[in-house]
Amino acid sequence: MAKRYNAADYNLVANPSLSKTNSPWPLWITLLLCAVLLAVLWTYFTPDIRLTRPAITHSAGQITATTQATNRTSVPVTLDIRIIIGTKGIDSDFGSGQFYPLAQQDVSGTIPPRSTQPLFCTFTISSGGIPTHAEVQLLTTR
Numbered sequence: 001m002a003k004r005y006n007a008a009d010y011n012l013v014a015n016p017s018l019s020k021t022n023s024p025w026p027l028w029i030t031l032l033l034c035a036v037l038l039a040v041l042w043t044y045f046t047p048d049i050r051l052t053r054p055a056i057t058h059s060a061g062q063i064t065a066t067t068q069a070t071n072r073t074s075v076p077v078t079l080d081i082r083i084i085i086g087t088k089g090i091d092s093d094f095g096s097g098q099f100y101p102l103a104q105q106d107v108s109g110t111i112p113p114r115s116t117q118p119l120f121c122t123f124t125i126s127s128g129g130i131p132t133h134a135e136v137q138l139l140t141t142r
């Protein structure tokens with residue numbers, strides 16, 4: 001015959017040897033392990049050389065595109081980058097607008113260890129459209 005339900009059998013005060021099912025420790029341990037895993041991934045899987053998206057500055061007949069290059073290594077690094085300026089089409093519901101390049105220039109610079117340095121190039125405005133968008137490409141590192 002089945003045992004009848006008795007509330008005292010499930011009361012922690014009446015029966016202290018019962019396991020606590022609402023303990024917060026499994027949640028805290030899981031959150032701590034996730035934080036440690038994220039810290040390890042952030043440390044070992046971030047790139048050693050970083051480039052920011054170029055900022056465009058308009059001035060009398062010229063456009064200057066500036067990007068920040070960060071070197072996280074312990075040795076100086078020489079970078080060869082390509083800065084492309086152009087216009088960007090209108091975004092739609094189906095995706096981002098098309099990028100239409102107008103001009104490009106190759107720039108090189110030496111970045112000291114564990115530092116950030118700006119790299120820039122200057123373009124002259126021709127009779128075409130005015131650039132509103134810029135992109136940077138990392139060509140080589142030495």
